Amino acid sequence: xxxEPSQSRRSFLGMLSVAGSAxxxxxxxxxxASYVIDPLLRSAGKKGRWVRLGDLSTFGEDHPVSVPxxxxxxxxxxxxxxxxxxxxxxxxxxxxxxxxxxECPHLGCKVGYxxxxxxxxxxxxxxxxxxxxxxxxxxxxRSLDPLETRVVDGKVEVRFVRYRAQVKERVEVx
Amino acid sequence: xxxxxxxxxxxxxGYRAMMAHALDEEIxxxxxxxxxxxxxxxxxxxxxxxxGLLLMATYVPSTEGAWASVYYIQHKVAGGAMVRGLHHxxxxxxxxxxxxxxxxxAIYGAYKAPREVTWWIGIGLLHIVQGLALTGYxxxxxxxxxxxxxxxxxxxxxIPVVGPQIQTLIVGGGDYGQATLTRFYVLxxxxxxxxxxxxxxxxxxxxxxxxxxxxxGADLTKKDRFWPAxxxxxxxxxxxxxxxxxxxxxxxxxxxxxxxxxxxxxxxxPEWYFLFLFQLLKYLPGALELLGTIILPGLAVGFLFMxxxxxxxxxxxxxxxxxxxxxxxxxxxGIVGLTTQAFSDDAHDPVYQASTxxxxxxxxxxxxxxxxxxxVGGPLEMLRRDPMTRGADVYTQQCxxxxxxxxxxxxxxxxxxxxxSRDWILGVLLDPDADHYxxxxxxxxxKPMGKLGLPALKAVTEYLxxxxxxxxxxxxxxxLAEQGKTVFSNKCMRCHVMDGEGAEIFDGPDLxxxxxxxxxxxxxxxxxxHYGELNDMPKFEGDIDDHDIRMVTSYLRQQRFAKVxxxxxxxxxxxxxxxxPAKGEDE
Numbered sequence: 001x002x003x004e005p006s007q008s009r010r011s012f013l014g015m016l017s018v019a020g021s022a023x024x025x026x027x028x029x030x031x032x033a034s035y036v037i038d039p040l041l042r043s044a045g046k047k048g049r050w051v052r053l054g055d056l057s058t059f060g061e062d063h064p065v066s067v068p069x070x071x072x073x074x075x076x077x078x079x080x081x082x083x084x085x086x087x088x089x090x091x092x093x094x095x096x097x098x099x100x101x102x103e104c105p106h107l108g109c110k111v112g113y114x115x116x117x118x119x120x121x122x123x124x125x126x127x128x129x130x131x132x133x134x135x136x137x138x139x140x141x142r143s144l145d146p147l148e149t150r151v152v153d154g155k156v157e158v159r160f161v162r163y164r165a166q167v168k169e170r171v172e173v174x
Numbered sequence: 175x176x177x178x179x180x181x182x183x184x185x186x187x188g189y190r191a192m193m194a195h196a197l198d199e200e201i202x203x204x205x206x207x208x209x210x211x212x213x214x215x216x217x218x219x220x221x222x223x224x225x226g227l228l229l230m231a232t233y234v235p236s237t238e239g240a241w242a243s244v245y246y247i248q249h250k251v252a253g254g255a256m257v258r259g260l261h262h263x264x265x266x267x268x269x270x271x272x273x274x275x276x277x278x279x280a281i282y283g284a285y286k287a288p289r290e291v292t293w294w295i296g297i298g299l300l301h302i303v304q305g306l307a308l309t310g311y312x313x314x315x316x317x318x319x320x321x322x323x324x325x326x327x328x329x330x331x332x333i334p335v336v337g338p339q340i341q342t343l344i345v346g347g348g349d350y351g352q353a354t355l356t357r358f359y360v361l362x363x364x365x366x367x368x369x370x371x372x373x374x375x376x377x378x379x380x381x382x383x384x385x386x387x388x389x390x391g392a393d394l395t396k397k398d399r400f401w402p403a404x405x406x407x408x409x410x411x412x413x414x415x416x417x418x419x420x421x422x423x424x425x426x427x428x429x430x431x432x433x434x435x436x437x438x439x440x441x442x443x444p445e446w447y448f449l450f451l452f453q454l455l456k457y458l459p460g461a462l463e464l465l466g467t468i469i470l471p472g473l474a475v476g477f478l479f480m481x482x483x484x485x486x487x488x489x490x491x492x493x494x495x496x497x498x499x500x501x502x503x504x505x506x507x508g509i510v511g512l513t514t515q516a517f518s519d520d521a522h523d524p525v526y527q528a529s530t531x532x533x534x535x536x537x538x539x540x541x542x543x544x545x546x547x548x549x550v551g552g553p554l555e556m557l558r559r560d561p562m563t564r565g566a567d568v569y570t571q572q573c574x575x576x577x578x579x580x581x582x583x584x585x586x587x588x589x590x591x592x593x594x595s596r597d598w599i600l601g602v603l604l605d606p607d608a609d610h611y612x613x614x615x616x617x618x619x620x621k622p623m624g625k626l627g628l629p630a631l632k633a634v635t636e637y638l639x640x641x642x643x644x645x646x647x648x649x650x651x652x653x654l655a656e657q658g659k660t661v662f663s664n665k666c667m668r669c670h671v672m673d674g675e676g677a678e679i680f681d682g683p684d685l686x687x688x689x690x691x692x693x694x695x696x697x698x699x700x701x702x703x704h705y706g707e708l709n710d711m712p713k714f715e716g717d718i719d720d721h722d723i724r725m726v727t728s729y730l731r732q733q734r735f736a737k738v739x740x741x742x743x744x745x746x747x748x749x750x751x752x753x754x755p756a757k758g759e760d761e
Contacts, residue, residue: 013402020409024217027420028224028260034253035228041252076232077246078239079547 047172048161053090056097056156064091064113064131066102069160088147088158089113089120091131099147099158100133106140108165120144141168197401203388204396205403208282211275212381213408214415216374218268221416223367225261233313235359237352238552240315241433245544245553248430259423265307267419269447272303273506280481280502283490284387290482292380295373297478302370309362311445315355317533320434321442323358324350325452329467350436390490432536433553441529443520450512453519474505539563558721565729568722572714578610581739586614587711590730592738594642594689600635601742610740617708619669619680624746626665631747633658634666642690642734681706689734694727 346353637658
């Protein structure tokens with residue numbers, strides 16, 4: 001003796017069970033998905049800022065000097081007054097200043113400077129660049145990224161910007 | 175095409191047989207709404223696991239990062255408040271459904287042979303869920319979690335013999351802090367959920383082996399399959415519970431208290447589902463305390479554990495088992511009664527209510543400040559740098575034993591409510607010896623200035639008020655202040671010092687930069703520089719560090735924009751404005 005419900009009732013209850021499970025799933029999935037993609041919903045925040053690097057007289061004409069860039073940063077919830085944001089290569093050229101972001105435009109490794117060859121070389125995939133930052137060889141998609149500079153009260157200031165790696169055009173990312 | 179794929183899959187995995195085994199389970203006595211609670215618990219547990227993993231993607235278990243990251247989840251991450259709300263209310267729903275599940279099983283007599291092991295495993299699960307609730311509560315590292323958990327770990331310390339060792343192990347040392355947080359974190363996200371998942375599998379396997387327990391007298395010839403008759407009921411109830419949790423999460427207030435502050439004044443309460451234990455401790459002083467913390471809960475759990483051996487009769491009728499069910503019902507009544515009493519006690523306790531208001535204000539302030547970023551030092555450092563928080567704390571500790579501010583403190587010196595505002599200054603000019611001004615101090619030589627007439631007084635007021643002006647303050651009336659300056663030089667500088675001049679006939683208070691930041695700082699550090707030998711106030715230089723003096727100064731300076739407690743008695747001013755006074759007249 002079975003009290004199994006009729007076939008149509010069975011499929012109706014089955015459908016309701018699936019629908020109910022979907023409701024439970026969606027209750028978690030909808031906020032969950034928005035939580036996960038949150039970084040995509042955010043604007044990139046403040047891009048480019050003027051940072052003071054040091055006395056003009058400390059930089060030479062023959063070889064560039066690498067200088068750490070420090071500034072204010074809000075990283076998720078943490079706000080710091082002075083953190084390392086990156087590194088720039090600075091060289092005087094006549095009455096101008098050549099400032100290059102030390103991040104390789106290929107995949108973001110920090111490029112070093114080879115004194116003997118007067119060129120920049122990336123330690124990762126062997127991209128190389130001239131003292132001016134022009135690409136000499138390797139897989140990098142573009143030359144090193146030049147940065148705007150100015151001199152205020154004898155101190156060199158640079159507008160520090162980071163660009164997206166791996167693309168030909170310069171797209172500011174921070 | 176689809177059939178081809180599923181056929182292939184079935185051939186390789188045998189999933190159809192597995193599904194059939196899972197879904198075609200026979201339910202003797204028919205599907206019932208009474209059986210839905212276990213499945214609902216499983217559904218909530220899965221939701222907790224998913225939302226918990228999401229929270230872990232942002233949460234940082236450190237004393238600096240915990241509150242900050244939870245703040246970030248709650249207020250900055252898209253969907254964060256909802257994810258956290260689901261987890262928070264889901265935990266509470268779990269406690270309730272767990273209680274109902276236990277009662278259903280007890281009432282149906284489902285603990286009897288051959289289901290004893292399922293029952294015992296269930297009791298184990300109950301404790302793991304309680305452990306999850308207790309450990310999760312601490313993780314935001316806010317006042318609520320910090321203090322409630324501190325109490326709980328101290329209770330663990332009262333266990334005879336091994337208590338202190340257990341407490342040290344849980345806390346991760348002698349002090350409650352960073353190690354406590356990481357330990358609780360690992361318990362909450364690693365150990366306990368893994369244990370729970372394993373034991374749930376065992377619990378469900380045992381359940382499947384022995385089947386559901388139909389109520390006494392049920393028609394055992396009636397049979398249903400799990401799919402879809404019982405499944406539908408399980409899903410419907412689970413959706414109802416999860417839906418209710420979602421509504422609470424969507425509508426509930428932001429349940430993040432102020433950052434944990436070991437020095438703060440706080441009236442801790444456990445989460446409502448532990449409130450009965452909290453209430454019990456109020457009635458058990460001294461040595462009896464162990465009764466409430468260890469003995470009674472231990473006896474209750476022991477009784478539940480032994481129940482299958484105690485109630486050995488064949489009957490599953492409630493009537494026949496009353497002696498064994500009575501303690502359970504009494505326990506439930508006791509829990510409900512104690513919980514109600516705890517809520518009622520708090521509702522009628524003005525001290526607790528006031529503390530709740532203060533805590534809420536502090537939480538709102540912290541959340542507002544966090545909006546512009548939290549320093550590396552964490553939320554407490556953020557509050558330490560906030561004049562409205564730190565300044566208020568320092569004021570309460572150091573100043574309110576003599577001064578009143580916003581109705582709180584002792585009246586032994588001027589009331590600071592509205593200090594530096596126009597009404598405050600005008601009030602002093604009209605009635606310097608009033609109790610809320612200098613009436614309670616040694617500074618009592620100044621005569622009321624009402625006879626100067628209201629226009630002249632208002633000009634002097636504007637002048638003195640303008641001395642504390644800063645760039646971003648609301649503008650003052652410069653022309654009026656200029657007039658006031660003239661009146662002040664003519665009428666007030668015989669006694670008062672201003673910019674190093676005056677006080678020819680009497681050594682009265684120095685009003686240079688009156689009520690400005692520098693004036694207030696000087697006043698706190700060394701009041702004699704302003705009040706000379708009339709001064710009665712202690713020097714705080716050295717007693718309060720410079721940072722705190724700056725904080726309390728900024729805090730007090732805000733009073734220039736506030737309303738005074740007692741408005742100035744304008745009637746004390748001469749009705750007819752005095753003519754422009756002749757120079758050199760003394761007042």
